Amino acid sequence: xxxxxxxxxxxxxxxxxxxxxxxxxxxxxxxxxxxxxxxxxxxxxxxxxxxxxxxxxxxxxxxxxxxxxxxxxxxxxxxxxxxxxxxxxxxxxxxxxxxxxxxxxxxxxxxxxxxxxxxxxxxxxxxxxxxxxxxxxxxxxxxxxxxxxxxxxxxxxxxxxxxxxxxxxxxxxxxxxxxxxxxxxxxxxxxxxxxxxxxxxxxxxxxxxxxxxxxxxxxxxxxxxxxxxxxxxxxxxxxxxxxxxxxxxxxxxxxxxxxxxxxxxxxxxxxxxxxxxxxxxxxxxxxxxxxxxxxx
Numbered sequence: 001x002x003x004x005x006x007x008x009x010x011x012x013x014x015x016x017x018x019x020x021x022x023x024x025x026x027x028x029x030x031x032x033x034x035x036x037x038x039x040x041x042x043x044x045x046x047x048x049x050x051x052x053x054x055x056x057x058x059x060x061x062x063x064x065x066x067x068x069x070x071x072x073x074x075x076x077x078x079x080x081x082x083x084x085x086x087x088x089x090x091x092x093x094x095x096x097x098x099x100x101x102x103x104x105x106x107x108x109x110x111x112x113x114x115x116x117x118x119x120x121x122x123x124x125x126x127x128x129x130x131x132x133x134x135x136x137x138x139x140x141x142x143x144x145x146x147x148x149x150x151x152x153x154x155x156x157x158x159x160x161x162x163x164x165x166x167x168x169x170x171x172x173x174x175x176x177x178x179x180x181x182x183x184x185x186x187x188x189x190x191x192x193x194x195x196x197x198x199x200x201x202x203x204x205x206x207x208x209x210x211x212x213x214x215x216x217x218x219x220x221x222x223x224x225x226x227x228x229x230x231x232x233x234x235x236x237x238x239x240x241x242x243x244x245x246x247x248x249x250x251x252x253x254x255x256x257x258x259x260x261x262x263x264x265x266x267x268x269x270x271x272x273x274x275x276x277x278x279x280x281x282x283x284x285x286x287x288x289x290x291x292x293x294x295x296x
Contacts, residue, residue: 058216060216063125065089065124066126068117068128074128076221080221082108082110083220084220089112121158126158126213128188129164134166134167134170145181155182159183159210159214160183161186162185162188165238168236169232172232174187175187184206184207185210188202193223201223201224201225205232249286252283256269256294266295
């Protein structure tokens with residue numbers, strides 16, 4: 001077979017189909033060599049069930065809500081909770097972010113800034129923890145909530161809502177850590193909504209009663225909320241969605257590079273791309289950055 005490099009004088013023509021050679025028995029994949037029927041069995045899927053919070057007019061929760069970590073996500077959540085009438089306590093490692101949030105909310109009396117996580121814990125029923133890394137999350141719990149003392153139930157009856165992106169095994173470790181201290185665990189991961197880019201879709205797993213108790217909170221910042229069963233399940237769904245987004249972005253970058261190599265400028269291709277169905281909200285927010293990088 002002659003390999004023809006990219007050349008305008010040549011074209012690729014499919015001349016014929018060739019029947020695939022059968023694999024030898026030694027080449028066949030088997031799930032279990034000791035079980036001859038294993039190959040015919042369907043793959044066992046993880047049991048994940050979904051439930052959504054009810055919509056419509058939901059009364060504002062009388063629970064005192066805590067938000068730890070006033071970064072990009074924590075700031076949005078705390079702000080929307082205050083604006084919808086919830087009583088909110090906040091703490092951040094650097095107080096300036098909490099102060100800036102209070103200023104943006106016109107010093108709303110529903111918002112209270114705490115000097116320590118311990119103070120926030122004492123004055124809150126349910127706490128959203130917005131820490132980005134699961135290792136930092138573990139260190140935070142160990143340093144602030146007496147996790148090493150086996151006899152002290154520091155988190156007794158507290159609802160701990162973890163918004164950290166992590167693997168399912170790490171999620172189960174955090175759940176065990178919280179429950180050993182008397183607390184209740186709910187993981188909640190968020191994705192931007194296709195209906196309203198300033199609001200989220202909430203993916204939750206863990207304590208179902210805790211999930212039901214935050215319905216007015218979820219309504220404040222999300223267009224829909226989905227309960228996915230046991231701890232770790234929401235993390236799995238979130239990671240799959242992140243993988244899909246990564247593949248889309250890689251395809252976008254490769255597509256622009258290919259257009260450039262074929263003589264179509266990035267600016268011209270951007271105009272074409274923006275008019276297609278492919279340019280959804282996620283792509284639209286990133287295509288400008290891709291063009292900037294390629295043309296820089």
